[in-house]
């Protein structure tokens with residue numbers, strides 16, 4: 001069964017306007033991606049496992065709940081880097097494991113160029129970060145790599161996904177939870193999301209091509 005959640009929230013709708021608008025400058029674009037990532041992050045972590053921990057406040061002893069899982073953030077280079085800092089604000093003790101992929105411009109197939117995952121040490125929960133989920137090819141490759149590594153649970157956070165992309169991930173990885181701010185209807189001839197926001201990596205890093 002597909003586990004795709006489109007988060008509905010007025011702040012998400014508001015900040016989506018900023019990232020979609022072609023007039024938005026890179027600094028504003030980065031800030032909007034930051035805010036959207038935090039909003040997605042809150043939802044994508046709402047059922048993480050916690051355990052009781054004893055505490056002493058200035059008044060008395062009490063018991064709180066702390067995270068009981070090792071979390072790894074997995075940004076897909078480059079664009080996923082724009083989501084790391086906001087997620088670290090929510091999860092300051094998370095490890096960050098980078099994976100580098102780019103899409104071949106002719107085929108739209110992902111090409112791997114950076115992978116330094118160790119043989120062991122896989123986190124319990126991996127949060128895959130990439131603002132765009134278009135054909136789903138890049139996320140597909142990353143999910144397979146994380147499964148091979150031995151990650152127990154994989155969640156994907158994207159700002160904008162295409163319908164075809166979320167359908168693909170839901171079909172091929174029914175155990176993977178996907179959290180998105182928007183699901184757009186189509187892809188164009190170059191496999192860009194429509195209406196989308198253009199090339200997220202180029203807009204974050206101000207590298208128009």
Ligand SMILES: O=P(O)(O)OC[C@H]1O[C@H](OP(=O)(O)OP(=O)(O)O)[C@H](O)[C@@H]1O
Nearest residue numbers: 077078079102103134135136137138201
């Ligand atoms: O779902 P898919 O069809 O695989 O497309 C999505 C991928 O394409 C973009 O990366 P891009 O290749 O532009 O690399 P970049 O982050 O370096 O710009 C985006 O950030 C995703 O990683």
Ligand SMILES: O=c1cc[nH]c(=O)[nH]1
Nearest residue numbers: 134192193198199200
């Ligand atoms: O629409 C798209 C598709 C892939 N990558 C992007 O950055 N945008």
Ligand SMILES: [Mg+2]
Nearest residue numbers: 199200201202
């Ligand atoms: Mg790009």
